Each structure stands twice: as structure tokens, then as C-alpha cells.
Amino acid sequence: MHWIMALENSYNALDNGNGSIHIHVYSDGDRVFIKIQDNGKGIREELLEKVRKRGFSQSESTGLGLSFIDDVIKTHHGQIQLSSEYGVGTTLKIILPKGNIINEQKDFSY
Numbered sequence: 001m002h003w004i005m006a007l008e009n010s011y012n013a014l015d016n017g018n019g020s021i022h023i024h025v026y027s028d029g030d031r032v033f034i035k036i037q038d039n040g041k042g043i044r045e046e047l048l049e050k051v052r053k054r055g056f057s058q059s060e061s062t063g064l065g066l067s068f069i070d071d072v073i074k075t076h077h078g079q080i081q082l083s084s085e086y087g088v089g090t091t092l093k094i095i096l097p098k099g100n101i102i103n104e105q106k107d108f109s110y
Contacts, residue, residue: 006036006069006092013040013090027098034094043084052082069094 010021024035043051051066070080078096 006066006094009066010036010038010040010090010092013038013042015041019089030098032096032098034096035091036094037089037091039089042086042088042090043082044086045084048082048084 013019014021019039022035022037024033024037026033026035052070053067066080066082073080073094073096076096078094081093081095082090084090
């Protein structure tokens with residue numbers, strides 16, 4: 001579910017649905033990587049850290065998307081890498097440890 005929200009963010013960054021989103025899933029043995037790359041409008045450099053904060057949005061949304069994704073990934077001992085170039089596109093890489101399923105229930109309500 002968390003990476004589906006990232007896909008929705010990518011789709012929303014495209015110019016009226018015109019553009020492309022590439023998904024690449026791979027492993028290095030110990031970790032699984034999910035890389036989502038779009039050629040949408042991108043994020044201005046000065047906003048890259050702000051987009052991770054709960055409530056921040058560049059559109060008419062709640063601003064919960066990336067902060068929620070980040071919380072879920074961290075719960076699973078993973079991390080998110082975000083890079084973007086304004087006017088070119090954005091890449092979100094989700095990195096998760098392989099084979100570690102955590103049987104904990106977490107509350108992600110906002």
C-alpha cells in the first residue's frame with residue numbers, strides 16, 4: 001500500500017497524465033529496492049526536505065502521503081531516498097530489509 005501512494009504522487013506530478021512512470025524492483029541479497037521514477041514537474045530543491053513533513057503539500061491534498069510512507073517504511077526498518085530536479089522529474093527509492101517480517105501492529109492514523 002505504501003508504495004501505491006508513491007505511485008499516486010508520481011501520477012499527480014505528471015502534466016495532465018502525460019509523461020511516464022518507471023518502477024524498478026530489485027534486490028542486492030539483503031535488501032529489496034523499489035524505485036519509482038517519473039518525468040513529472042519535479043520538486044524545487046528548497047522544498048525537498050519540506051515534502052517529508054506531515055501536512056506539507058504542493059497541491060490540494062492533505063499532505064500526509066510522503067510522511068505516511070516514511071513512517072510505514074521506518075517501522076519495517078527501511079528507508080526512503082528522494083531525489084528530484086525541478087522541471088525534469090522525481091525518483092523515490094524505498095529500501096527494505098529482505099526477509100524481516102515484523103509482526104507488530106502500528107497505528108498510522110493521522
